[in-house]
Amino acid sequence: MLVFAKIKSVQQKIKSLKKGTSIGFVPTMGALHKGHLSLIERAKKENDIVVVSIFVNPTQFDKKEDLINYPKTIDKDLSLLKSVYCDLVFAPSSSEIYANNIKSENFEFDGLEFQMEGKFRDGHFDGVGTIVKRLFEIVKPHKAYFGEKDFQQLQIIRSLVKNYKIPVKIVPCEIYREDDGLAMSSRNARLTIEHRLAAPFIYKTLKKVKLKFGTENALDIVKWVENEFKKDPLLELEYFEIAEEETLQTIKNNNPKRKYRAFIAVFAGKIRLIDNISL
Numbered sequence: 001m002l003v004f005a006k007i008k009s010v011q012q013k014i015k016s017l018k019k020g021t022s023i024g025f026v027p028t029m030g031a032l033h034k035g036h037l038s039l040i041e042r043a044k045k046e047n048d049i050v051v052v053s054i055f056v057n058p059t060q061f062d063k064k065e066d067l068i069n070y071p072k073t074i075d076k077d078l079s080l081l082k083s084v085y086c087d088l089v090f091a092p093s094s095s096e097i098y099a100n101n102i103k104s105e106n107f108e109f110d111g112l113e114f115q116m117e118g119k120f121r122d123g124h125f126d127g128v129g130t131i132v133k134r135l136f137e138i139v140k141p142h143k144a145y146f147g148e149k150d151f152q153q154l155q156i157i158r159s160l161v162k163n164y165k166i167p168v169k170i171v172p173c174e175i176y177r178e179d180d181g182l183a184m185s186s187r188n189a190r191l192t193i194e195h196r197l198a199a200p201f202i203y204k205t206l207k208k209v210k211l212k213f214g215t216e217n218a219l220d221i222v223k224w225v226e227n228e229f230k231k232d233p234l235l236e237l238e239y240f241e242i243a244e245e246e247t248l249q250t251i252k253n254n255n256p257k258r259k260y261r262a263f264i265a266v267f268a269g270k271i272r273l274i275d276n277i278s279l
């Protein structure tokens with residue numbers, strides 16, 4: 001496994017690959033878990049080589065504290081990547097990516113950016129768009145893999161690729177869960193023991209929503225979820241929405257031709273967790 005920190009050297013390596021070599025790309029912010037490894041394993045099956053980037057992107061954090069506390073476990077990450085036979089790792093410094101100008105570009109993502117996470121995390125998607133576009137320019141992958149846990153991010157990246165005509169196929173990957181249903185996330189490592197025990201309630205509630213959807217009115221389901229979370233002092237609901245998958249607009253009336261998902265953001269103590277379920 002080759003590890004590069006410099007843009008020029010990773011680009012040189014990629015340029016030197018035999019013509020026709022297909023490149024699968026998994027962008028990450030490190031603190032890797034089984035969910036990431038499942039994306040890498042899928043990318044291995046579908047491509048000749050797999051490139052993984054590890055970069056904790058400062059411009060997508062709306063809170064400085066969150067950026068400082070984001071887990072950084074590079075040595076462990078590299079040994080995990082070796083264990084799944086990753087071919088190439090790109091782990092640049094912040095100055096390599098942004099030089100002295102740690103700033104996002106401004107994007108329009110077909111209105112997707114104004115929904116859910118966009119309402120609560122100022123500038124987050126401009127930061128994601130900036131880094132993902134930059135990484136795509138550097139790595140030039142044929143396919144790039146994104147987990148559906150960050151479903152809004154996935155749709156934003158699809159919009160980015162479409163609007164900028166970037167020649168990469170975006171591959172969505174199902175949410176990888178712990179045995180008790182908690183969606184895997186690098187943030188889970190920062191949960192206290194009691195919040196970790198409380199957190200599976202999020203997915204349990206989403207599964208009940210799935211059962212209710214179709215027989216109960218969406219507004220009633222929203223109210224039901226809000227009440228469920230009021231009962232648990234360890235979990236604070238930030239938002240719960242049932243939205244259309246393509247536009248991420250809140251459901252108005254259930255159109256059987258459209259696909260819907262329920263989306264949720266919850267604070268477990270200081271840690272913000274998100275999840276979603278297809279309905």
Ligand code: PAF
Pocket residue numbers: 027028029055057060128131132150153
């Ligand atoms: O999902 C993530 O880990 C990040 O948002 C990404 C896509 C690597 C961009 O920094």
